[in-house]
Amino acid sequence: MSTIIKAINVSKVYHKTTVPVHAVNQLSLSIEEGEFTAIVGPSGCGKTTLLNILGGLDQPTEGKVEVDGTDISNMKDSELIDFRLRNIGFVFQAYNLIPVLTALENVEFIMLLQKRGKKERHERAMELLARMDIADKANSKPSQLSGGQQQRVAVARALASKPRFILADEPTANLDSSSTNNLLDLMARMNAEQKATFIFSTHDQRVMDKARRIVTLEDGAIVSDVKR
Amino acid sequence: MIAIIAWRNVWRNKGRSLVVIGAMIIGIWAMAFGGGFMQSFLTSYIESSIKHETSNGQVHQPEFTQDYDIQYYIKDYSSILNFLEQTSSVEAITARSLVNGMISSSRQATGVKIIGVNPDEEAQVTELNTLIVDGTYFEGISSNPVLIGNKLAEKLKVNVKSKVVLTFQDIEGNITAGRFRVAGILKASSIAINESSAYVLKSDLNRLLNIGYNVHEIAYTTVTGTDDEALAKTLQTNFADDKVESWKEISPALVFMEQWMAATLKILIIIIMSALAFGIINTMLMAVLERIKELGMLMALGMKRTKVFLMIMLETIYLSTVGGPVGLLIGYTTIAYLGKTGIDLTDYSEGLEAIGYDSILYPMLQPMDYMQIVIGVITTAFLASIYPAWKAIKLKPIDALHTI
Numbered sequence: 001m002s003t004i005i006k007a008i009n010v011s012k013v014y015h016k017t018t019v020p021v022h023a024v025n026q027l028s029l030s031i032e033e034g035e036f037t038a039i040v041g042p043s044g045c046g047k048t049t050l051l052n053i054l055g056g057l058d059q060p061t062e063g064k065v066e067v068d069g070t071d072i073s074n075m076k077d078s079e080l081i082d083f084r085l086r087n088i089g090f091v092f093q094a095y096n097l098i099p100v101l102t103a104l105e106n107v108e109f110i111m112l113l114q115k116r117g118k119k120e121r122h123e124r125a126m127e128l129l130a131r132m133d134i135a136d137k138a139n140s141k142p143s144q145l146s147g148g149q150q151q152r153v154a155v156a157r158a159l160a161s162k163p164r165f166i167l168a169d170e171p172t173a174n175l176d177s178s179s180t181n182n183l184l185d186l187m188a189r190m191n192a193e194q195k196a197t198f199i200f201s202t203h204d205q206r207v208m209d210k211a212r213r214i215v216t217l218e219d220g221a222i223v224s225d226v227k228r
Numbered sequence: 229m230i231a232i233i234a235w236r237n238v239w240r241n242k243g244r245s246l247v248v249i250g251a252m253i254i255g256i257w258a259m260a261f262g263g264g265f266m267q268s269f270l271t272s273y274i275e276s277s278i279k280h281e282t283s284n285g286q287v288h289q290p291e292f293t294q295d296y297d298i299q300y301y302i303k304d305y306s307s308i309l310n311f312l313e314q315t316s317s318v319e320a321i322t323a324r325s326l327v328n329g330m331i332s333s334s335r336q337a338t339g340v341k342i343i344g345v346n347p348d349e350e351a352q353v354t355e356l357n358t359l360i361v362d363g364t365y366f367e368g369i370s371s372n373p374v375l376i377g378n379k380l381a382e383k384l385k386v387n388v389k390s391k392v393v394l395t396f397q398d399i400e401g402n403i404t405a406g407r408f409r410v411a412g413i414l415k416a417s418s419i420a421i422n423e424s425s426a427y428v429l430k431s432d433l434n435r436l437l438n439i440g441y442n443v444h445e446i447a448y449t450t451v452t453g454t455d456d457e458a459l460a461k462t463l464q465t466n467f468a469d470d471k472v473e474s475w476k477e478i479s480p481a482l483v484f485m486e487q488w489m490a491a492t493l494k495i496l497i498i499i500i501m502s503a504l505a506f507g508i509i510n511t512m513l514m515a516v517l518e519r520i521k522e523l524g525m526l527m528a529l530g531m532k533r534t535k536v537f538l539m540i541m542l543e544t545i546y547l548s549t550v551g552g553p554v555g556l557l558i559g560y561t562t563i564a565y566l567g568k569t570g571i572d573l574t575d576y577s578e579g580l581e582a583i584g585y586d587s588i589l590y591p592m593l594q595p596m597d598y599m600q601i602v603i604g605v606i607t608t609a610f611l612a613s614i615y616p617a618w619k620a621i622k623l624k625p626i627d628a629l630h631t632i
Contacts, residue, residue, distance in 0.1 A: 052626055055528075057528055057625055057626045057629070058626045077533075078532070078533070081527060081530055081531070081532055081533070082530065082532070084528065084529065084530045085529065085530025085531075086530070090525075090528055090529060092525065092629070094521075096521070096522065096525040096629075098233065098522065098526075099240070099522070100233055100236035100237055100240060101229075101233065101236075105229070108229070109229060110529055110530070112229050113529070113530050113531055113532075113535075114530075157529075161530070
């Protein structure tokens with residue numbers, strides 16, 4: 001398997017007050033293609049900051065992040081937007097679907113930004129919704145869906161752009177047990193069938209149980225990295 | 229799809245959007261109606277001036293317009309009359325003799341412009357007969373009938389059939405006077421007619437002036453849609469020794485009023501649209517601030533800032549323009565209805581007529597005026613959209629996503 005992401009000596013320091021806060025501290029990490037990785041640790045340990053840096057949403061104070069050998073740490077904002085569109089899928093804790101679009105349109109939207117044809121968009125969106133067991137809700141607006149259903153649409157949207165990897169920040173935090181298990185099963189299936197690379201931040205034991213690699217952070221640094 | 233998202237976003241908060249759209253409808257209606265009302269004032273004044281004073285065009289001997297001396301009568305008036313009679317766009321023609329003089333009653337005397345007319349021709353050109361409020365139109369008086377304005381009658385303290393004396397210089401410069409009897413009293417929206425004009429028979433005046441059949445002024449009206457300036461130029465070319473003027477040249481004040489009214493309408497549009505623009509900006513800023521997280525998500529997913537900018541602009545433009553056609557339609561309907569029935573300002577008629585306006589006004593707007601309003605709405609929508617859209621693209625996805 002090839003290395004998709006390589007974080008090299010990455011640090012992120014916030015100056016919220018006069019005292020600097022090291023959210024990520026001299027962290028190095030490699031993610032291989034097809035991995036199903038959970039980044040875990042207590043609140044405030046730097047999970048979300050690390051994910052934001054890996055996803056090009058935030059830039060490290062020190063160090064660099066390479067995606068498929070390309071250094072994204074110093075990319076311009078407009079380059080990063082385009083880079084994210086082509087390479088990264090996002091699943092957010094609060095689903096963050098576009099409320100005025102249907103489930104189908106939400107999944108199609110990302111492909112529209114990629115300027116893919118109408119037929120391809122529609123077919124792929126329907127296929128992904130079907131894989132997420134939510135094709136019957138294709139024409140429902142997010143407000144008509146449960147939290148679990150919305151998160152499945154969000155995963156379908158993340159996969160729709162055919163990204164190199166998917167970043168999921170606490171994807172099950174707002175879900176009940178049943179929805180969590182359902183979502184994790186679907187993501188694991190997508191990981192197995194489509195070799196989709198997933199990186200989660202979580203402190204949900206059920207997610208950790210499904211993960212094949214668990215990276216544990218503490219005070220912004222990796223304290224353990226276990227592959228199963 | 230961005231256009232669809234923008235359109236649907238407009239209706240996310242229906243109440244708020246409807247308030248803005250309602251404000252746009254009322255604003256545009258107010259612009260259309262206000263413009264139409266102002267236009268009716270202008271048109272009333274200009275039409276009244278053309279009808280009762282300047283006509284669509286006049287011919288004089290050039291020196292007469294400068295000195296107002298009666299010796300400068302039109303040399304070859306019959307050729308001009310023939311030419312005008314054969315011009316299809318000319319509706320009616322009248323020839324007048326003119327002199328400035330004094331009018332006196334047993335109680336008062338004042339300066340007056342004495343106009344010698346042919347009653348039938350004058351009725352066709354200036355509809356002078358329709359202005360009679362007391363007495364008759366040159367009838368019922370066996371010799372030397374005179375028509376005077378109501379204000380002049382009040383000043384002279386005379387009534388119908390009262391005697392007045394007109395005094396002026398004849399062609400040889402001799403002071404001459406004629407005894408006239410008031411046949412009718414006129415009331416017009418023209419101050420000049422009401423206060424300082426005396427209409428007599430041309431034959432009576434010419435006899436006293438001793439100028440035979442000569443005239444000092446030929447006035448003509450034209451059919452609707454005639455280019456009065458072009459016609460005046462054609463006449464001027466054919467009669468180079470005389471001075472031909474359209475109503476615009478005779479009365480530059482009317483042209484100024486037209487321009488002033490056009491400028492006022494533009495200012496009205498700017499004021500109303502500026503007020504509406506701030507309402508729109510406020511609403512759209514609220515819409516952007518409410519959706520910071522969503523906008524951050526869109527940029528995180530890979531939506532370019534230019535597309536976010538476009539989306540917010542489209543939302544603003546939709547919000548601004550959706551009420552436009554409704555406002556214009558209501559404005560057009562109001563103007564069309566009141567343009568037929570008129571707005572009765574009889575309660576203010578004394579004041580209005582004192583400054584030369586009719587008491588019943590008929591609102592109207594030209595297609596170009598509607599176009600100005602449409603351009604105003606589109607410009608406002610475009611300008612109002614820039615700030616909220618700019619605020620949206622200044623968001624950093626990472627910060628926006630973590631907004632509660």
